[in-house]
Amino acid sequence: MAGESKRVRIEPWSEGDLDLLREINSPEMKRHLGGPETEEQVVARHQRYVRSGGTGQERMFRVVALPEEVPVGSVGYWARDWQGQHVYEMGWSILPAYQGRGLATAALLAAVDEARARRTFRYAHAYPSVDNAASNAVCRKAGFELLGETEFEFPKGRPMRSNDWRLDLTGTDLR
Template structure:
């Protein structure tokens, strides 16, 4: 059986095109909808210059094709500093388990970065695929939370967490 693998590549200036591909209505349905070109450019600058955490372009290790993005970044959650993660897999690569593989890889990257004990993911309660990724990647469901994303847009999310101090 040929098991597909992924490789995480640090986000680079040349990866702006991927934000455009991930900005479709179907890909942003659970995130408040597509962003403007100016918002995408600002996001790209944040990704390239991220000082707390790291963004990645996800490649299929077998073929070297770009399949999506994932990353982790610092934030405060319920009074403590934590890492947060989020991802997107291009439609033509969905359904292969690549997001869960990338999530497992980003757990290891966040663990190696140190600094914070917990890594959280906050998918919408209605985003079944992303909630499944959290389960498959070993996150623990803590419950529902009201979450603001993007700014000014409130949604009910699941709060998934993984303890980076546990092996």
């Protein structure tokens, strides 16, 4: 089993998680990320998530709320080049009914532990929209350092104003 805290457990993304991804793909959940994807895009994303475990460069997880044992979202990391460095980018989504309980922060910290254990890159970054107060708060609570605002493209072809948050993966556990 992948990482676990008292609030959440993260488990490798699997074939059975397509419906969870469809729930995450709602207008409310995607308002800071360019809007919902088409069904074809969701299915393609799901397949990438399923395959992500075997690449060594990325990993996606289902977030399970504890003690309820209910799937409530996703969290993960993937390799990217950022300003001349190889880093992990991290992202997460928690369904609206479960937001505000610290689950996103707990899931992000569990995913950080997984990325840190790989010993591949020194830094992990997250790029939430400057308008997404909740995701920026998750970064702050998880110990990421705010480097400033930046132009970021998501989805591909759609520029957005984001905050660049960075975490040194060589540091000690912040919990």
